[in-house]
Amino acid sequence: MALFLQGCTFAQQYASSLLHGKSQSSTRALKLGVLSTARINSAAVIHPAETHPDVELYGIASRDAQTAKNAATKYGFSKSYGSYQELLDDPLISMVYISLPNSLHFEWSKKALIAGKHVLCEKPFTSNAEEARELFRVAEERRLVVEEAFHWQFHPAAHLFRNILESNKYDRIIRTDAWMTSTPAIPSGDIRWQYDLGGGSLMDECYALSFTRYALHNERPKQILSAAARPSKDDGRVDAAMHALLLFEDDNGNPITSRIYTDLSRSRLGGVLPRVWELPSIEVETDAAIIYFYNAMMPHIYHYISITDKRTGITEYKTQSSGGPIWGDRWTTGGKGGKSYWSTYRWQLEAFMERVRDKEPICWVPSEDTVIHMECIDEIYKKAGMPIRGDPMEVVKDEKVRMAQKMEQTETSGRSEKT
Known part of the structure; x- marks a missing residue:
């Protein structure tokens, strides 16, 4: 049902955006950066941010500069970046939302924390428990907020x-x-x-x-x-x-x-x-x-x-x-008890911003x-007899397989040329 639900929530968020418009940003709004141009972004953080006065959609990054620029134009970001690190290096950005593939959550969440950014990271939080513990250690050390987006x-x-x-x-x-x-x-x-x-x-x-x-x-x-x-x-x-x-x-x-x-x-x-x-x-x-x-x-x-x-x-x-x-x-920020049209992501953003503001959110993971x-x-x-994700032994095994495949392709190519 994942694809069906995604389609429904995109439609719901788009309709909500049209019906209820955008909130005027407060003078104390914090700048948000988004790592990746994944499809989920619009429902998970872009439309929710539109109705949160303390969040400014400031920057979005992709590995391709033109892709990032197109996304920035489409969704109203102030800036775009042709690499994830370029966004993290921007001192004006206070927090980031990470919707990269699962295996990249740990790497870029840690880099974001080291760069001094608060992090809202898509689920699953990391590839394995060891990585999760390390991220929370870094966040505590730097007194930053990092949260798994179980909206x-x-x-x-x-x-x-x-x-x-x-x-x-x-x-x-x-x-x-x-x-x-x-x-x-x-x-x-x-x-x-x-x-x-x-x-x-x-x-x-x-x-x-x-x-x-x-x-x-x-x-x-x-x-x-x-x-x-x-x-x-x-x-x-x-x-x-x-x-x-x-x-x-x-x-x-x-x-x-x-x-x-x-x-x-x-x-x-x-x-x-x-x-x-x-x-x-x-x-x-x-x-x-x-x-x-x-x-x-x-x-x-x-x-x-x-x-x-x-x-x-x-x-x-x-x-x-x-x-x-x-x-x-x-x-x-929507009045007492919130708004009935808020999505799960909007409720999540409400709590995340309270924690970023050093308040005690009413609910938290x-x-x-x-x-x-x-x-x-x-x-x-x-x-189940399956390897955990991010298993170093599996990474070594994958590399050996790739090397073997590359050697086989080279040998095959060489034989063809001689023939």
């Missing part, structure tokens, strides 16, 4: 979901089931299929793991009970799909089993029609109820939280687009939670 956790619907689970009305949690799939399937050649770029379904669709850990207060699993991957046809190190079963425990030591399912290539129904009933979601079963959060990933497009009481058989439905348990009494999240991904890959 859905900032939305009021997510807070309502957790509030329902915490209410004790439905007793203890006994199991969870979370999923994220892609229909149409991610096309071949996409970076999500490339191991060297941090590809794989668990990496790209780690929202399913995020939903699960959020519902369970971001706990560390006691054990990865099982993990089975369906390898990509082109590279056995890349998971086209991943099934994992995790064991958690509640505060009283009671077991909670959690299933995670990710899939980049759901090809049924001809692989063309989106399976809208499979929007990224999570189901939580308690002793007394089944609680289902439909489209937890992008609730600003559409969502509902259904609660089926096992004791009565009655199902009730809830939604939350602004205010709610956390934002309800909070004054934001703590560094320790991000590290545990990456540790879980590493352990699931190991359990």
Whole structure:
């Protein structure tokens, strides 16, 4: 559903921009730089920044100067840069948003921190847990903000979901089931299929793991009970799909089993029609109820939280687009409780800017939670018999393969010339 949801959120953000216009920047607005001209930028940071008075869309960078210039003209950036480092060297930029391929998150986030910039980095935060720990170390050392962009956790619907689970009305949690799939399937050649770029379904669709850990207060699993991957046809190190079963425990030591399912290539129904009933979601079963959060990933497009009481058989439905348990009494740049048309990305930007301003944001993804999240991904890959991303041994192996291929091509070319 990734491509389908992306299309929906692009349309929603574009319509919101037209209907609600742009906010006038405040005199204290901070300059934002964007590393890459990735398609996600418009929904993830550009349109959200348009309605945040403390953010100025200042610079955008690409490896190609003309590409960067075109993006700057299209979206109203003041400057463009023909390299990522050139943007980081600009002393006027206070913060950067990084939407580069997964394998480049660590390198450029670290360079941005060293250059004195606050960082909002797309998920997955890094290639592995070791890299995540290093980024937070550098950020703490330099007293800078670095945040993984798990935008859905900032939305009021997510807070309502957790509030329902915490209410004790439905007793203890006994199991969870979370999923994220892609229909149409991610096309071949996409970076999500490339191991060297941090590809794989668990990496790209780690929202399913995020939903699960959020519902369970971001706990560390006691054990990865099982993990089975369906390898990509082109590279056995890349998971086209991943099934994992995790064991958690509640505060009283009671077991909670959690299933995670990710899939980049759901090809049924001809692989063309989106399976809208499979929007990224999570189901939580308690002793007394089944609680289902439909489209937890992008609730600003559409969502509902259904609660089926096992004791009565009655199902009730809830939604939350602004205010709610956390934002309800909070004054934001959009007024008290925020705006109902804000996307998950806009709510995220609200919190990010509070932290950058050295305030205490009302909700946040703590560094320790991000590290545990990456540790879980590493352990699931190991359990499935697959290499973790950024594994030095795999890098060496790749280099040897490339060298062998190059030598073979040279020899073949030489034989042809002699013939």
